[in-house]
Amino acid sequence: MRILIWIGALLPILYAAIRFSADLHPAWLSDIFLFIEGYIRVVLTKTPNDPLKFLSDLCGNSALWLLALTLLLSPLRSYLKINLLPYRRLLGLFAFFHAFIHAMLFIAIDQQFSVTGVIHEVTTKPFIAFGMGAFLILLIMALTSSRKLFSKFKGWHKLIYIAVVLIAVHYLMSHKTVTLTHIAVVGTLFSLLALRLLKR
Amino acid sequence: MLRRTNYDEIPSSEITSESIYRERRELMKLGAAAALLGTSPLMAALGYEKAKSTLELTSYDQITTYNNFYEYGTDKESPAKLAKNLKTRPWTLHIGGEVQKAQTLDIDTLIKKIPLEERIYRFRCVEGWAMVVPWVGFSLSSLLKQAGLTSKSKYVDFETLFDPVQFPAQRQTFGSIPFPYREGLRIDEAMHPLTILAVGLYGKELLPQNGAPIRLVVPWKYGFKSIKSIVKITLSEHQTRSTWNQIGPNEYGFYANVNPAVDHPRWSQARERVLGKFFKQDTLAFNGYGANVAHLYKNMDLRKFY
Numbered sequence: 001m002r003i004l005i006w007i008g009a010l011l012p013i014l015y016a017a018i019r020f021s022a023d024l025h026p027a028w029l030s031d032i033f034l035f036i037e038g039y040i041r042v043v044l045t046k047t048p049n050d051p052l053k054f055l056s057d058l059c060g061n062s063a064l065w066l067l068a069l070t071l072l073l074s075p076l077r078s079y080l081k082i083n084l085l086p087y088r089r090l091l092g093l094f095a096f097f098h099a100f101i102h103a104m105l106f107i108a109i110d111q112q113f114s115v116t117g118v119i120h121e122v123t124t125k126p127f128i129a130f131g132m133g134a135f136l137i138l139l140i141m142a143l144t145s146s147r148k149l150f151s152k153f154k155g156w157h158k159l160i161y162i163a164v165v166l167i168a169v170h171y172l173m174s175h176k177t178v179t180l181t182h183i184a185v186v187g188t189l190f191s192l193l194a195l196r197l198l199k200r
Numbered sequence: 201m202l203r204r205t206n207y208d209e210i211p212s213s214e215i216t217s218e219s220i221y222r223e224r225r226e227l228m229k230l231g232a233a234a235a236l237l238g239t240s241p242l243m244a245a246l247g248y249e250k251a252k253s254t255l256e257l258t259s260y261d262q263i264t265t266y267n268n269f270y271e272y273g274t275d276k277e278s279p280a281k282l283a284k285n286l287k288t289r290p291w292t293l294h295i296g297g298e299v300q301k302a303q304t305l306d307i308d309t310l311i312k313k314i315p316l317e318e319r320i321y322r323f324r325c326v327e328g329w330a331m332v333v334p335w336v337g338f339s340l341s342s343l344l345k346q347a348g349l350t351s352k353s354k355y356v357d358f359e360t361l362f363d364p365v366q367f368p369a370q371r372q373t374f375g376s377i378p379f380p381y382r383e384g385l386r387i388d389e390a391m392h393p394l395t396i397l398a399v400g401l402y403g404k405e406l407l408p409q410n411g412a413p414i415r416l417v418v419p420w421k422y423g424f425k426s427i428k429s430i431v432k433i434t435l436s437e438h439q440t441r442s443t444w445n446q447i448g449p450n451e452y453g454f455y456a457n458v459n460p461a462v463d464h465p466r467w468s469q470a471r472e473r474v475l476g477k478f479f480k481q482d483t484l485a486f487n488g489y490g491a492n493v494a495h496l497y498k499n500m501d502l503r504k505f506y
Contacts, residue, residue, distance in 0.1 A: 049266040049276070050329050051478045109479065127466040173466060176327070177274055177447075179375030 001087055009094035012062040016055060022047045052109055059102040060174075064167060064185070066095035067138075068192060071164070075195040089145055096142040103135045127173040134166035164189050242308070243400055248316035248336050255320055258331035260402045262475045267409045268325065269428060270377050271360070271367035283408035286366055286429070291413050297357075297434035300348025307413045311399055314338045318403075319396055321419035323426075324458045324487045326444075330472040335417055336400030341391040344435075349387070352437045356390040358383045358416055359432040383427040383442045384454065385418065387435075388496055394419055394489060397430075420489040422456045453506040457497065458487035462506045 018033070022045055025033070033044035048054035070091040076082045106128075111117040121128045137159045144153035168186045175182060269279035293310065296302035316336050324330045344356070362380035364370040370379045389395060398417045399406060406412035411428025418425050424444050444452035451465055460470045460483040471480040486493050497505070 043277070046265070047476075049262050049475050050473055051476070052473050052480070053329065121468060124463065125466055125468075175274065177270075177375060177377060179274060181375075 001084075002090065005087060005090050005094065009062075009066060009091070009097070012058050012098065016058055018044055019046070019048050019054070020051070052105065056102060056105045059098045059105065060171075063095050063098035063102055064171065064189075066091060066098060067164070067167070068189060070095055071160070071189075071192040071196065075192065075199070078199045079195070093142060093145065096138045099135055099138050103132070106131075127170060130166045130170040130173070134163045134170060137163040137166075161193060164193055242311065243316065243336065243403065243405060246312065246316060248318055248400075248403070251318040251320045251334065253320035253332075253334075255322065255332045257320070257334055258475050263331060263333055263401060264407050264409060266329075266331075266475060268327075268423065269409055269411075270381070271369050271379065271429075272409075273369055274376065279409035280407075282368065286408035286412065288408065288413040288429075291431075293414060293430060293433065295343070295347045295433045295435075297436050298350050298352040298354075299344075299435050300350060301346075303347060307399075310343075310414075314342060316399070319398075319417070319419075321394075321417060322484075322487050322489075323417075323419065323423055324472060324483065326422035326424055326452065326456065326464060326469075328467055328469070328472055329475060330481075330483070331475045333417075334402055335396065335398040336403060337396040337398035337417065339393055340395045340397050340416070341393065343397065343433075344390060347435075349435070353435040354387050355436050355439050356385045356387060357432075357434045357436060357440050358385075358427045358430050359434070360427055361429050361431045377443055377447055381427060381443050382440070383416065383425055384440055385425070386439075386496075389418065389493075392493060392496070394492055420457055420486040420493050422452075422458060424452065425456050455497070455502075455505050457493075457502065457506075458483060458485070459502055459506065460485060462503055 025045070030045055036042065037044055070088055073084045073088045073091070077085060107113065107118055111121065118132075122132050123129070140153075141157055141160065141163075144150060144156060150157070168189050172178060172182055172186060265280045266276045267279040268276065269283065272279040272282045289307070291307040292304050293307060294302075294304045316338055318334055318336050320332065320334045322330065323333050340356075344353075360379075360381040361367070362370060367379070369376045385395070396417050397414055398411070399414050401410060406415065408429070411426075411430075414430050415428040416426045416430065425442075439454065442452075442454060445454050445456075458469075463469050469483060472483045473480050484490070
C-alpha cells in the first residue's frame with residue numbers, strides 16, 4: 001500500500017518530466033506515447049507552451065486531489081469499516097509536498113523571492129491570500145505530523161476545515177469563468193467535509 | 201513604393217547576438233519555404249510585404265496550440281482540437297451603422313483588393329502570458345475609410361460569428377460567456393496605423409483557432425480586445441459594452457491597455473510569461489508601443505480607465 005501511495009503521489013512529477021523532455025524523446029518512445037494519446041485524453045508528446053503555469057496547475061491540482069484522498073480515509077472507516085488510517089499521514093504529507101512546490105513556484109519564480117513582493121500580493125489580492133492561508137495551515141499540519149508532536153498538536157489539525165474552504169475559494173477564483181467541472185470539484189471537497197462532520 | 205513598417209522600440213536586452221541572428225535567419229528561411237509550400241495558395245499568389253523585427257518570434261506550433269477561444273471551451277488546448285472544421289468560406293463581413301456606405305464584403309474579394317503586409321507584434325494576454333506573432337493583414341483604417349466615416353462614427357463595435365452548430369460552447373447554458381462575443385474600440389484607436397485586421401500568420405492563412413478568416417489585432421491592448429472570426433463591424437455614436445467588460449467590469453476594462461502599473465484584482469500585471477520560457481519578463485507599458493499610442497490617452501487617468 002505504501003509503495004502504491006508513493007507511486008501514485010509521484011506520478012505528476014513523472015508526467016512533468018515526460019512533458020518537459022518531449023523534444024528529447026527517442027522515436028520509439030514518442031511512438032508509444034502517441035499510441036497512448038490515441039486512447040486516453042492525455043498529452044505526452046509536447047513540451048508545455050506555458051511552462052510555469054503548467055507546473056503550477058499540475059502541482060496545485062495534485063495537492064487538491066491528494067488532500068481529497070486524505071480526507072476520504074476517515075469517512076471510509078466510519079461508514080464502510082475500511083481502515084486505511086495508518087496511511088493518512090503519508091497521503092497528507094504528499095498533498096503538502098505538491099502544495100509546497102505550488103507555493104514555491106509562486107514565491108521563488110513568480111515573485112523571485114521578493115518578500116515585499118509576496119506581502120504585496122497577499123495583502124492586495126484575496127485570491128493569493130486564500131491560497132497562502134491554506135498553505136500556511138498545511139505547513140503547520142505537516143510540521144506537527146510526527147507521532148510525538150501530533151499528540152500535542154491534535155487540536156490544530158482541525159484547521160483543515162478552514163484550509164479546505166480556502167482551497168475551494170482559491171480554486172474557483174483561479175479560473176476566469178466558473179464551469180460545471182469546477183463546481184463538481186468544490187462539491188467533492190465539501191461533501192468530504194460534510195461526511196466527516198456527520199459521523200465522527 | 202516600398203513601405204517598411206517598424207513599430208518596435210528596441211530595448212538593448214532584445215538586440216540579438218550575431219550567432220543567434222544567424223540561427224534565426226536559417227529558421228526564417230525554413231519558415232519562408234514552409235509558407236510557400238504551406239496551406240495558403242491565396243496569400244502565396246497575392247504576396248505580402250515582409251516585416252523586419254528584432255523580436256524573437258514565438259513558434260508557429262505554440263501560436264496555434266495555445267489559444268483562448270471561449271466558443272470552443274475555456275481551456276487553451278480545446279480550440280486547436282475542435283476548430284479544425286470551422287467553415288471559413290464563404291464568409292462575409294458586414295460593415296454598417298454610422299458609415300456613409302454600409303457594405304457586405306466577401307472575404308476573398310476583400311483580401312484580393314487590399315494590399316497585405318506583415319506586422320510582427322507582441323501579444324499580451326490579460327492572464328499574464330505573452331508571445332510575438334508575425335501577423336499578415338491590413339490596417340483597419342483602410343477598411344473604415346472605404347466605408348466612409350461620419351461625424352457620428354465615434355466607436356467601432358465588432359462581433360464574432362454566432363453559430364451554435366459550429367461553436368460547441370455557444371450551445372452551453374452554463375459555464376461560459378454570453379455570445380456572440382463582442383468587442384469595441386474608440387474611433388481614434390480603430391484608425392490608429394498599428395491597429396490591423398489579420399488574415400494570416402507566418403505567411404499562411406489564419407487557422408480557425410487563431411480567429412480565421414479575419415480577426416482584429418490591437419497590439420497595445422490585452423489579447424481579449426483582439427476579437428476573432430469577425431462577421432460584423434458596426435460604427436456607432438456611443439460606447440457599447442464589450443463581452444468581458446460586461447462579465448467582470450472590475451476585472452476587464454473597456455480600454456484594457458497593457459499596463460504593468462495596474463494589477464488585475466487577482467494577479468499582478470507587472471511581469472509576463474513568454475510562451476516556452478520558464479522565467480517571467482517585465483511587461484512594457486502599452487506592451488512596448490507607448491511611443492506610438494500613449495498620446496491617445498493623454499488626459500486620462502489610466503488607473504480609472506483600465
